Amino acid sequence: MEKWECDVCGYVYDPAVGDSSAGIAPGTPFEDLPDDWVCPDCGVGKDQFSKLE
Amino acid sequence: MDPVQLKDKIYWVGAVDWDMRYFHGPTFSTHRGTTYNSYLIVDEKIALVDTVYPPFAGEMLKRIKKVIDPSRIDCIIINHVEIDHSGALPEVMKLAPGAKIYCSPRAREGLRKHFQGEWDYRVVKTGDELPLGRRTLSFIEAPMLHWPDSMFTYVKEEALLMPNDAFGQHLASAFRFDDQVDNKMIMEEAARYYANILYPFSGLVLKKLEELAALGIPISMIAPSHGIIWRKNPGQIIEAYRRWASGDWLPKAVVVYDTMWGSTAAMARAIVEGLASEGVDARLFKVSLRDINGIITELLEARLLVVGSPTINRSYLSALSPFLDDLAGLKPVNRLGAAFGSYGWSRGAVKDIEAKLEAAGLTLAGEGLEIAWVPDAGELESCRQWGRALARKIKEK
Numbered sequence: 001m002e003k004w005e006c007d008v009c010g011y012v013y014d015p016a017v018g019d020s021s022a023g024i025a026p027g028t029p030f031e032d033l034p035d036d037w038v039c040p041d042c043g044v045g046k047d048q049f050s051k052l053e
Numbered sequence: 054m055d056p057v058q059l060k061d062k063i064y065w066v067g068a069v070d071w072d073m074r075y076f077h078g079p080t081f082s083t084h085r086g087t088t089y090n091s092y093l094i095v096d097e098k099i100a101l102v103d104t105v106y107p108p109f110a111g112e113m114l115k116r117i118k119k120v121i122d123p124s125r126i127d128c129i130i131i132n133h134v135e136i137d138h139s140g141a142l143p144e145v146m147k148l149a150p151g152a153k154i155y156c157s158p159r160a161r162e163g164l165r166k167h168f169q170g171e172w173d174y175r176v177v178k179t180g181d182e183l184p185l186g187r188r189t190l191s192f193i194e195a196p197m198l199h200w201p202d203s204m205f206t207y208v209k210e211e212a213l214l215m216p217n218d219a220f221g222q223h224l225a226s227a228f229r230f231d232d233q234v235d236n237k238m239i240m241e242e243a244a245r246y247y248a249n250i251l252y253p254f255s256g257l258v259l260k261k262l263e264e265l266a267a268l269g270i271p272i273s274m275i276a277p278s279h280g281i282i283w284r285k286n287p288g289q290i291i292e293a294y295r296r297w298a299s300g301d302w303l304p305k306a307v308v309v310y311d312t313m314w315g316s317t318a319a320m321a322r323a324i325v326e327g328l329a330s331e332g333v334d335a336r337l338f339k340v341s342l343r344d345i346n347g348i349i350t351e352l353l354e355a356r357l358l359v360v361g362s363p364t365i366n367r368s369y370l371s372a373l374s375p376f377l378d379d380l381a382g383l384k385p386v387n388r389l390g391a392a393f394g395s396y397g398w399s400r401g402a403v404k405d406i407e408a409k410l411e412a413a414g415l416t417l418a419g420e421g422l423e424i425a426w427v428p429d430a431g432e433l434e435s436c437r438q439w440g441r442a443l444a445r446k447i448k449e450k
């Protein structure tokens with residue numbers, strides 16, 4: 001599963017870790033995050049994330 | 054005021070804003086004014102670290118001119134785009150058009166949007182160095198402390214950290230250093246600054262403190278972009294940030310309320326009595342009379358926040374809204390919450406306050422307390438008991 005990086009602040013979403021601050025379980029792919037999920041560090045939406053190569 | 058020397062040939066050349074009373078528009082009351090700190094390093098190359106808020110550009114340039122001719126500035130380090138620090142950049146560039154601007158990638162984007170200047174940008178990242186001659190600058194990116202572009206500059210040979218907004222305080226003073234100003238006042242303002250600006254980034258603050266420790270760099274002085282420079286005891290502010298970001302607490306409670314005809318006020322006072330009877334330092338704030346930034350600051354120490362409102366139009370009084378909105382954005386770390394209020398024929402305030410507290414990340418410490426119309430003697434006693442029960446929750450840990 002790919003990691004995705006926030007274009008604004010550099011936070012990296014790692015599907016292996018999830019996002020406990022928003023109740024996202026480890027193992028959740030980026031694509032499956034809810035549409036209203038936001039960057040836990042700076043608050044921008046999924047549309048401002050880029051896939052890490 | 055003349056330039057003030059921090060280290061050999063490193064000078065404070067910023068400005069003191071004695072009159073600033075609101076920061077970030079109307080959102081942050083700065084009742085002790087502020088300073089915009091910029092620093093001039095005179096070496097084989099001459100570097101300016103950050104500038105000042107535009108109305109103070111002349112004041113800064115006058116100070117720089119007392120040390121060197123500003124046209125001799127070779128490098129300008131912009132740690133942060135916000136205009137209280139970058140605002141005088143166009144004025145400096147007029148005098149030193151050949152100067153190179155060192156900043157993070159996001160700061161370059163931000164500066165271009167702010168000033169449209171076709172300047173010579175040198176983008177830097179963590180670990181990059183800029184040799185000036187006898188001294189070398191190194192850079193540490195610090196995204197979201199407190200903007201995506203934020204960066205720290207470190208002068209290696211002097212163990213001097215220039216972390217921009219981090220470790221700052223809105224405090225105007227005729228003096229520049231921590232050993233010249235009452236320590237209690239500095240810490241009050243540092244706390245107020247942390248609570249109202251950095252609170253939501255506490256997780257990143259802890260990571261950054263770990264990163265600094267792991268780098269193993271000595272820090273003999275911390276020169277932030279606002280307020281007093283930490284030279285006697287830089288460890289004091291690092292330790293305070295660790296405490297605040299970790300959510301450490303004291304047996305203290307903050308009771309915030311407003312009232313229509315006095316019923317919720319009477320409940321609030323009884324709740325404070327109950328908390329105090331268990332040894333909790335309970336502090337009462339009628340929100341419409343008080344400074345919201347001051348209440349938020351109390352939460353840096355208080356374990357418990359109790360919020361009260363009567364029900365009007367099936368919810369809480371709008372007087373509570375600015376406080377509750379601020380709280381939701383600032384997300385205090387590791388805090389308990391509870392709600393209370395009086396009502397007439399329908400309820401709603403307590404439930405809606407509880408939802409707001411939870412959205413702000415607080416853990417509800419117990420069921421809300423609602424009393425119809427006017428509390429009688431027995432109901433006031435149940436308010437005291439409710440306060441005592443909350444006090445025990447605090448001590449439970």
Ligand SMILES: [Fe+2]
Nearest residue numbers: 133135199218
């Ligand atoms: Fe800032």
Ligand SMILES: [Fe+2]
Nearest residue numbers: 135137218278
């Ligand atoms: Fe600032």
Ligand SMILES: [Zn+2]
Nearest residue numbers: 006009039042
């Ligand atoms: Zn982000």
